[in-house]
Amino acid sequence: MTVNSNPNNHQNSNESAYKRIRIFDTTLRDGEQSPGASLEPEQKIILARQLAKLGVDVIEPGFAISSPGDFAAVQQVSRELQTVEIAGFARAMKADIDAAVRATADAARRRLHLFISSSDIHLDFQLRKSREQVLQIAREMVAYGKQFVDQIEFSPMDASRSGREFVIEMVEAVIAEGATIINLPDTLGYAMPEEYGEMFRIVRQQARGGDKVSYSAHCHNDLGLAVANSLAAIRAGATQIEVTINGVGERAGNCSLEELVMAIETRKSAIGAETGIVTGEIYETSRMVSRAMNFPIAYNKPIVGRNAFQHESGIHQDGLLKNRSTYEIMDPDAMGIPRSMIVLGKHSGRHALKHRLSEYGVKLDETQLEDLYNRFKVKADELKLVPDDVLIRLASETTATEHDPYTLTDLQVLAGTQRSRIASVTIRERDSEQERTYTGTGTGPLEAVIHCIQQAIPVAAEFEDLELHSLSTGEDARGEAVVSIVHNNRRYRGTAIHNDIILAAAQAYVAACNQQLLSVKPADNGASA
Structure with missing residues (x-):
């Protein structure tokens, strides 16, 4: 697999037989619109740094006019990330455009991303405007935005459910006013791949000036076709795909960055395309977004799901x-x-x-x-x-031989609403055959227990992650705990199952520490033993 370790040093068309696909990441804007996925401005900045490290070409950091926090986040990302193009998102309204322009003023490279609906159902029931009125707004707002930026991306929202003739008319109008990138979104995830690809071919061929602009695809996943539709757009001439990490987004989400990128990387010859994504950063980026949004990743999620590379058979x-x-x-x-x-x-x-x-x-x-x-x-x-x-x-x-260096033999936790949690843990050491009891406190019961275990087991490892999963229902439900620790840049995972989830987490942590102490496998790029 070819991995571009420097996202700012891309091959040009003379150096590669593959078409270069630009990755436009909208995790921090469209992804954040997923119910319950709201991010604090500081979280957006941290994630934007990771997206730059991942090698995305364009970041859409937020919707500047939507709130002071979003404006501040877009502004700081624009100031800090000078190697990535920043997209200022705006409705086709002067107030939105002004906010986006101000927020992205300090970006080294920026564009305006303007949108307005194009489908009759949106025009009739949402905008309550005629096609002629919408065309006029699109023309005027693209011309207005062109005063401030050279690059303007225009999206006729719900294009896949719009009449082809009207989409072509709208694309012609905005190209005439200076739009440089045309995005044809499948806003409701409605299109079939063959239909979506055909829309790109028709618009590119029939719209006046259509051969002078770049094309982008923005697909939602309501029918599970976002990646397939994005690949169809690439085959039909799109050179930019709009994605989110873990496929987060409104309703069923957006085209998943990791799925699209790995489809291209794995079937590069068949697709005839490549990206500048640093694939070694995919997993860490996925975990960061999952944690920040408090969105668990489905076990069977392609690429980054827990079962994606696990086998029981x-x-x-x-x-x-x-x-x-x-x-x-x-x-x-x-x-x-x-x-x-x-x-x-x-x-x-x-x-x-x-x-x-x-x-x-x-x-x-x-x-x-x-x-x-x-x-x-x-x-x-x-x-x-x-x-x-x-x-x-x-x-x-x-x-008839004890293998674990340490065994958890007893655990007690005192919890309450008005005090710190207090834990007591008894650990048996194999070599000395002695049991010792340790106490600790924490803001939560698990933290108190971990502090106890860290006193007992001399492993200079970082407690990296805890996953808790319910394996059954009812009052006697069992929980599975998966604990990851990092030692010398290697990950170790311990798992345990119990009706008491605190005990399960404690046992999993001890198991991870034992794994590190017992492991005889040589280090290899941080892979789990």
């Missing part, structure tokens, strides 16, 4: 252990995704168990492996997925 696991390409078409390491390709469940085979235990330095003979496998099958039927701490415990039972 014994047949798949055996093939992967022999050669990764047997069941994976992309290299997760190249996207910064921790290597955790094998998950252990009732479909797992003996080879997978042996491989996972070898990562902890545990070796079994054939008789022991068979005994462990039988124990494992019983536990897998009970738990569905067998976490590492349970596997190690099963191995200890099989070999």
